[in-house]
Amino acid sequence: MSRKRWRSVKEIRIADVARLAGVSTATVSRVLSEPGKVRQKTHDLVMEAVRHSGYIPNSTAQKLRTRRTMNVLVVAPRLTNPVFAEVLRGVDDELTQSGYGIIIGNLDNRREREARYVDLALSRQVDGILLLTGYIPENGTRDMRESGLPIVAICAAIEDDTIPNVVVQDREACRRAVEYLAGLGHRRFGYISGTPSSIIERERFQGFREGIEATGFGHTDYVRWEGTFVFSTGVAAAESFLKMKDRPTGIFAACDESAIGFIKRVREERVRVPQDVSVIGFDGIEFADYTEPTLTTFRQPLHELGRAGADVLMKLIRNQMKPEDWDVRLPLTLLERDTTGPVLHKDYRSLRRSTI
Amino acid sequence: MSRKRWRSVKEIRIADVARLAGVSTATVSRVLSEPGKVRQKTHDLVMEAVRHSGYIPNSTAQKLRTRRTMNVLVVAPRLTNPVFAEVLRGVDDELTQSGYGIIIGNLDNRREREARYVDLALSRQVDGILLLTGYIPENGTRDMRESGLPIVAICAAIEDDTIPNVVVQDREACRRAVEYLAGLGHRRFGYISGTPSSIIERERFQGFREGIEATGFGHTDYVRWEGTFVFSTGVAAAESFLKMKDRPTGIFAACDESAIGFIKRVREERVRVPQDVSVIGFDGIEFADYTEPTLTTFRQPLHELGRAGADVLMKLIRNQMKPEDWDVRLPLTLLERDTTGPVLHKDYRSLRRSTI
């Protein structure tokens, strides 16, 4: 098997172009980056040389000299999570348009991975940082703030005066979720949690509890199942649910995946959704519209969240930030679909008889 | 609202450390990158200065001098596709371990976006390229090969002697899919396609047809529904299916999403899966295990694919490539789940007798 070897491309430098056009490197540089500063005739001469030689500036040299890398670091807990993937898409849309590149920092839910990205920031490989983590990564000695680079938090808020937050109104939405279930007649609730240590989870649970209190039944009758933001958490919650005598009838899951896992498992045991138990999710991932029954959930404006976060970051990089733009909180939309419905039985005893 | 402004971090350069330690910059550089080349005493002196000053080398300057960027460009058709997200995870695992960073090139299914990444390659912002696209991106004038950088194709093969392919045995798997359905007694088949212009789709359809021919019934009795690699393609195929008089009983979808879309839609019309129609998908995304019924599908070793691709690329970058490693074709695994079953329909009773 004889393969061609990599073409060893002769690298064309700005000096080569200058020689070809019979001008200095300064002039070539100006033609390429300062429009209108060079006489038309010279300009054409240089452009001809550029075209002819196929010259493309070495971006590393540019970066060194200008101190701008035109790259942004995006740190996310897990890229295979459709929520982050979609946010990243929004970020990408916005940044690409302005000529910025994206370096991804995928933690894959392992915190030890964050150190690497702190170093990356400290060694000035990027002009700014987008955090989807809800906390400031550190490497044991130092944290990302010490890079002096602009940082913006998306998805999960960070409590730090120097860091703008671009997030959704989770807490309000979670409260509304409970109110919605209560409005359908539900009185006993279940909460399927996300990763307990995460800011997002804390916000959502807080909202859930506020909702419970707001129902005004004078008591907080709910079960809480702990887990992480994955399918299997819902399955585990379902196992626990199935063993209960007095099952809750209104379940709120902190993410769509666990809602889906829950539904799948309980249906296997012939529990009907929504007749026997109503389930409401959170996120609005595309997949939630393809389950059976289709999932009632709150849709996050994920793409918009990414765009807005990137926009704020770029303003910060360019020093065009106005204080009133700092914090953004986008609303969520309730998608009323088929996993929620009115309580059909006033008394749990009769419910059980009719189901089994 | 008074916010703290970004700390203006004073940048510490190698010269500062050298002065602090009372040595030359050359020595500092050697301490940091050539272990054992500097006398222990000097070494400790320098390290103390480094620690004390919190020095981290400016990576842009390093890149310029060493001509190594330690970055890799990964071009993918669409990042919100769970298949690519998972492959990217594998790539990330492997590259991160070796100190490489990832710059993402998300085409978002829009080919006009590829130009940007060609320029990025030509301006030497990366040391190598991983293509998940199945073709060589170009910017109108030049294509990525002209960067002279090592390129590796994953997921979708590229026919170019200079580019190693790290892919799966799609064609074989697709053939087996048909054989599997045929083995269950199916004689009329349906094929739900992916994006027709993509290499992946062509490979899979080719395999499907080979499978049909291999059944040896002397005819090719199948319907083909065109679409792209998304849920809605399956829904559209289902609409067409539902209108047919002589419906096929064995459906093969070129990806899990469209299989899921198909199943959801036909079940809405009380078509039973697998009693009335068997469906088999392709990819093995996590979600396929949470549908109802759970989806029979071929699992791609996605994570492994990413790792292997990254591994080949790094070998190429380091010039350690042995020709026999060039092409990798990983096998797929059939996950027999609940959307496939024997033909039950009475018209086929005779067939069943003869086959089973």
Next chain:
DNA sequence: TCGATTTTTGTAATCGATTACATCTTGCGA
């Protein structure tokens, strides 16, 4: 046409590291 002013272009310093080569130390054997 001349000189002053403005515009265009060139020269060389600069960004911050690495590294070839030169020079200085050290260690060791005679």
Next chain:
DNA sequence: TCGCAAGATGTAATCGATTACAAAAATCGA
């Protein structure tokens, strides 16, 4: 103690662009 090789460190060139400043050319009015 001296000489020489090996080892450690320093000096300065280098990577490839941008840009401050200097110099040259063009423009314009008198």
